[in-house]
Amino acid sequence: MTKLLQTTIAGSLPKPAWLAEPKTLWAPWRLEGDALAEGIEDAVRLAVRDQVEAGIDIVTDGEQTRRHFVTTFLEALDGVDFEHRKTVRIRNRYDADVPVVVGPVARRHPVFVDAARFLRGTTERRVKVTLPGPMTMVDTLYDAHYRSREKLAWAFAEILNEEARAIEATGRRRHPVRRAGVQRLLRRGARLGSGDARASRAGPRCTTAVHICYGYGIKANIDWKQTLGRVEAVRADVSLLSRSSIRQVSLECANSHVPIELIGLLEGKDVLVGAIDVATDRVETPEDVAATLRSALRHVPAERLFPCTNCGMVPLARDVARGKLRALAAGAALVRAEA
Numbered sequence: 001m002t003k004l005l006q007t008t009i010a011g012s013l014p015k016p017a018w019l020a021e022p023k024t025l026w027a028p029w030r031l032e033g034d035a036l037a038e039g040i041e042d043a044v045r046l047a048v049r050d051q052v053e054a055g056i057d058i059v060t061d062g063e064q065t066r067r068h069f070v071t072t073f074l075e076a077l078d079g080v081d082f083e084h085r086k087t088v089r090i091r092n093r094y095d096a097d098v099p100v101v102v103g104p105v106a107r108r109h110p111v112f113v114d115a116a117r118f119l120r121g122t123t124e125r126r127v128k129v130t131l132p133g134p135m136t137m138v139d140t141l142y143d144a145h146y147r148s149r150e151k152l153a154w155a156f157a158e159i160l161n162e163e164a165r166a167i168e169a170t171g172r173r174r175h176p177v178r179r180a181g182v183q184r185l186l187r188r189g190a191r192l193g194s195g196d197a198r199a200s201r202a203g204p205r206c207t208t209a210v211h212i213c214y215g216y217g218i219k220a221n222i223d224w225k226q227t228l229g230r231v232e233a234v235r236a237d238v239s240l241l242s243r244s245s246i247r248q249v250s251l252e253c254a255n256s257h258v259p260i261e262l263i264g265l266l267e268g269k270d271v272l273v274g275a276i277d278v279a280t281d282r283v284e285t286p287e288d289v290a291a292t293l294r295s296a297l298r299h300v301p302a303e304r305l306f307p308c309t310n311c312g313m314v315p316l317a318r319d320v321a322r323g324k325l326r327a328l329a330a331g332a333a334l335v336r337a338e339a
Helices: 033-054 113-120 134-138 149-168 187-199 219-225 231-242 260-265 286-296 318-338
Strands: 077-090 094-107 129-132 175-182 206-212 248-252 270-274 305-308
Touching: 033 113, 033 318, 094 149, 113 129, 113 149, 129 149, 134 149, 149 206, 206 231, 206 270, 231 260, 260 286, 270 286, 286 305, 286 318, 305 318
Parallel strands: 129 175, 175 206, 206 248, 248 270, 270 305
Antiparallel strands: 077 094
């Protein structure tokens, strides 16, 4: 019998202080050369161990292999200039200096394939590999070549499809590929995000997922979330995903300001229910997690519900993240016993 309420995380975990500056996004590496390669592998082993010891069922590498979720992938592509940056408004929330698309984007070589192969060798548990989605990539750079969000997103979708299939080929065990494919499913971005996520999919042994990301727990994102009461706009966006070929949808359900009943629109999809708030250092109790999951179960059958974190946890302290992992697994166990 398949275990109900299998737990997982949205992707990232904090890096050890000897590898990168703690609680910092885009933190530079503190090691170089062979020492960096060895340090990254050690960090992956620690991230997997923390998840396994906490009781997480489907594990990731904690994104220990990359400085940043999006830009590390972009750095491996042709057509992207990191030397001459532009300042743009990211997700309509804050300004950032970003790389510039100066020519046709293309994948020179596999990007995370070796990391996926290494992750598989660290555990017997099911694994998933996180990839930035087309719309997230579009929103994290300045386009001086295509001059079209849609054209650029489709180009990225083809690249991600190549990468996902190469990752799939690293092993025979079934594993999900989670893709933060829709960073902002609101207003004009919804149709583009859904279409691109549908285009960039792996083969039959992979479960393609999309994460509706409200962002890490920085002030700009926390302030923005206060505006998420426009239920009809969000309802339309979730409905678009429900009609896509995506198998799993990951949503922020802990303190999200969006009514949890909207997940009922995702009939037939697996739903990764975010029951851990990554925008606070407070460690949830198992009962906190259980309460969110019980609410979700009113709208999603247990066999399609996967307890998850709201987003990645890289900006948190490691002890806080470990506490949240344990709370997620313990809360899921409480509800599993009731099923």
